[in-house]
Amino acid sequence: MDVISYKKICIFKDGEKIEKEDGIIVEKPINLYINNYYYVTLMCLPQNLKELSVGFIKTDGVIEKFDEIESISVLNEGVYINLADKNREIKRKESALTSGCGRGSVHISLMHSENLKKVESNKKFLSGDILSNVNKFNKESSLFLETGGVHSAALCGNNIIVRMDDIGRHNAVDKVIGYGLEKGIEFYDKYIITSGRISSDMVIKASRINLPLIVSHSAPTSLAVDLAKMCNITLIGFARGNRLNVYTGFERIV
Amino acid sequence: MDVISYKKICIFKDGEKIEKEDGIIVEKPINLYINNYYYVTLMCLPQNLKELSVGFIKTDGVIEKFDEIESISVLNEGVYINLADKNREIKRKESALTSGCGRGSVHISLMHSENLKKVESNKKFLSGDILSNVNKFNKESSLFLETGGVHSAALCGNNIIVRMDDIGRHNAVDKVIGYGLEKGIEFYDKYIITSGRISSDMVIKASRINLPLIVSHSAPTSLAVDLAKMCNITLIGFARGNRLNVYTGFERIV
Structure with missing residues (x-):
């Protein structure tokens, strides 16, 4: 199925009006x-x-x-x-x-x-490795993000294992999780980078697959932080350039 | 109820580790x-x-x-x-x-x-007025968007009538719609600015309230464009600075 649909659009710029064809992301x-x-x-x-x-x-x-x-x-x-x-x-x-x-x-x-499982993992992650993968992730996605307004997610070990796009941030995360399950990949020593903010449902997804770490260049919500604490999940937000914020599970980041 | 919750976070920057309190948006x-x-x-x-x-x-x-x-x-x-x-x-x-x-x-x-109603409105909107409201909208929200990672929506006539924030873009739009309904505001000559992308469900919401125009600084999806055509709704995306893209209902923008 096509992922981009071409339609005639009309651009107003500085009062001028220009008609052209433009690629629009398919939903x-x-x-x-x-x-x-x-x-x-x-x-x-x-x-x-x-x-x-x-x-x-x-x-x-x-x-x-x-x-x-x-x-x-x-x-x-x-x-x-x-x-x-x-x-x-x-x-x-x-x-x-x-x-x-x-x-x-x-x-x-x-x-x-009572329905949320605690993640079991002693894995430690290097902050430098995370930032290097985040910067790779952002670089690769910039064009598509700009043109299509899509979300992306990546499953990472030492490097990015797979990345997938969707119009929904939940879908993008489900896609990389589905990929991991199909390939028989264990999640206890992996992490997911998401282009979206980290809300409670993202933490619930991680708890379901025993994933110890979620990384985003955006912010988490308060409930995401509270649930992550309960589930022994590390949350990283505002991961950009040379800096990242750790909201829970500090000990896992070295 | 509080909208910001303060929690201890841990910042890694250039390999250095700093602990501090940070405000996190409440979910x-x-x-x-x-x-x-x-x-x-x-x-x-x-x-x-x-x-x-x-x-x-x-x-x-x-x-x-x-x-x-x-x-x-x-x-x-x-x-x-x-x-x-x-x-x-x-x-x-x-x-x-x-x-x-x-x-x-x-x-x-x-x-x-068959369940989507066609919007009935002959209202025309000036591209310059829209851009001026969008720029006001972006300026007012920038701090909150940066710190909290929230979405905003505004209901507009000639000026911004009301703007509301939420962690969800649908919620922010529902909030300004609810405000309009409570105040007895007619929607046929108004528009909504949203900080989020325009997907099919945003168009369905507009059709429900007879709203002729949705404006975003981000992109619409293909299905949003198709449904908007069916519903006689004008979609504007990438509204920023001195330019905007009109995807449907070109005749409404002058």
Whole structure:
């Protein structure tokens, strides 16, 4: 599917009016079916739909492990996931509309502390390594970010393992998580760089995959910081140039 | 409720490590009850909760007019709306997770064209006036945007009528819509400036309130452009300094 659509636009500049063709980032509704039941519609940039769906059903709490999935097919505007367990009841729970920047939908039950898992990881990360990956991440994305207004996320070890784009910051993160799950990558010694702000739902996603560190060049919210503390997750914001702010789990950054 | 929370953070700069207190933007779950039934949880910046709730239930399709609301009370972390119609069935419909930048939740039914109303308005807007309001809007918000990473929206006539902030771009827009509804302001000759990108759900909100123009300093998505055409809504993106891009409804901008 195309990710850029060309349309005639009209530019006003210093009072002058110019018509031209311009590339606009594509947003599509993608229906996700699990065991042939309709589960949810994701509005997204229609690329890496397999990764998006896998990451979404993991962070949404449908599956624990990737091998619960028997098959995935992407057909037109639908993604069809068959679970090994054919009798699994597929129903989305009551949801909260999160905000961050748009509204993500997370299960209200996840907002209760008893449902949040503590991340188990003794991994330490070097501040210099993080900044070097952030600067690489920003450099690579600048053009696309400027022209398309998209969000990006990257899964990192010592280096950037994979980066993905989407019109939604949650989708971009789900895409790199889905990629990691498919490749059998363990998350306990990895981190995610996101172009978006860190709201509570981002921390919930990290807790779901045992990820010890989230890095953003933007800010976290107070609830993200509180949940991250509870979940033993390190949050880094305002990571740019030669500086970064650590909000929780200071001991993990050296 | 506080909108900034102070926490100890740790800054790494050029390899040096400094501890300090820093202000972090507050994110809270706000439960919205309609006729004493739980309707939804909004993750938001806890200020202007009345406006947020009114704007939300209007753009979510619960009410058509403000006077369907008998009373609103804000208590602790809940907003309680009583409708004049006590027997109204309160149930959220099946929803799509939109993306824009996070994920908003809009009713799938709204994604079908037959449910989208065409905006009725012959109003013309001067490109110079729009740019002047956008530049005022950006100037006023720059500090808060930088420190807190929040989104803002403004409702504009000839000048900015009101501006509101939130951690979510949808929430900020709902807040200024709620303000307008409460004050009995007609939207057919107004426009909204948003700090966020324009995704399909923003256009759906505009269609719901008969708003002819959405302005952003960022980009629209392809679906937003397509829906805006269908709904007779003008979309302006990349409005900055002395220039703006008009994506639909060119004739409205002079």
